[in-house]
Amino acid sequence: MNIEFGNIESIVQLSVALNIAFFxxxxxxxxxxxxxxxxxxxxxxxxxKISIYIDQAVDEFGTDTRGGTVPMxxxxxxxxxxxxxxxxxxxxxxxxxxxxxxxxxxxSLFFAVLGFVVLLLIATIPDVMINSGILFxxxxxxxxxxxxxxxxxxxxPGYLSLEGLDEFAESINEFDNQVVAEYKRLSDIKPFxxxxxxxxxxxx
Numbered sequence: 001m002n003i004e005f006g007n008i009e010s011i012v013q014l015s016v017a018l019n020i021a022f023f024x025x026x027x028x029x030x031x032x033x034x035x036x037x038x039x040x041x042x043x044x045x046x047x048x049k050i051s052i053y054i055d056q057a058v059d060e061f062g063t064d065t066r067g068g069t070v071p072m073x074x075x076x077x078x079x080x081x082x083x084x085x086x087x088x089x090x091x092x093x094x095x096x097x098x099x100x101x102x103x104x105x106x107x108s109l110f111f112a113v114l115g116f117v118v119l120l121l122i123a124t125i126p127d128v129m130i131n132s133g134i135l136f137x138x139x140x141x142x143x144x145x146x147x148x149x150x151x152x153x154x155x156x157p158g159y160l161s162l163e164g165l166d167e168f169a170e171s172i173n174e175f176d177n178q179v180v181a182e183y184k185r186l187s188d189i190k191p192f193x194x195x196x197x198x199x200x201x202x203x204x
Contacts, residue, residue, distance in 0.1 A: 001131075001132045002129040002130060002131055002132065003129065003130065003132050003135065004126065004127055004128070004129060004130075005121070005122055005125060005126055005127070005128045005129075005130050005135070006122050006126030006127065007135075008122070008135050008138070008139055009119065009122050009126070011139050011142075012115050012118050012119055012122065012139070012142060013115075013119065015111065015115045015139070015142035015143050015146075016112050016115035016116055016119065016142075018143070018146050019108045019109070019111045019112035019115060019142075019145060019146065020108070020112045022104065022105075022108040022145060022146060022149060023105055023108035023109045023112060026101065026105075028149070029101050029104045029105065029108070029149050030097060030100075030101050030104075030149075030152070030153065036093065036097075036162050036165055037093060037097075039165055039166075039169060040086065040089060040090055040093070040165070043086055043168070043169055043172055044086060046172055046176060047079060047082055047083055047086065047172065050079055050175065050176055050179050051076075051079050051083075053179055053180075053183065054075050054076045054079055054179065055076070057182070057183060057186060058076065060186075075178070075179055075182065078175060079175075082171070082172060082175060085168065086168075089165055089168065096156070097156070100152060100156075104145055104148065104149050104152075107144065107145040107148075108145045108146075110145075111141075111142055111143075111144060111145050114142065115142050118138070118142070
């Protein structure tokens, strides 16, 4: 069955609008993984704060081990380990998520331009009869980046086991609590100097 080329004008217009939106706004392209990228930033900030606590406490107390608790020197080693693990998560997202995002961004721009060219053709030859199957495939093709992005947002977080980042965040919180408890123990043994971290901020 053949239909007029101009009959798909509204479909093409919508594809152009969607592709421009996907090209412009990263939230559209990767909204399902946004919370994971935000969580990595929060965890990095938390580890940076813990590292400052540890460095100042080691400077104040050395490697004090009285009371049988974990010495601050070992806490520093654990902090470096957590930073290394966080960097692995960041590299994983960069390899699979950010690279895909950049490809979708380029594809969205390509299909937006292609859709605009098709609109020019429709304006020029709207009455030309074209096979409906070809027009259907052309319409699907113009929405390719949108379709792939929706599929990605639905399935890739599970494929990459990004839920494991939540478990890692729990271990960071436990470590934070452990460091704070060690501060309190050391401050009971030897008060902090004036101007040191006697009034430590609350842990995240």
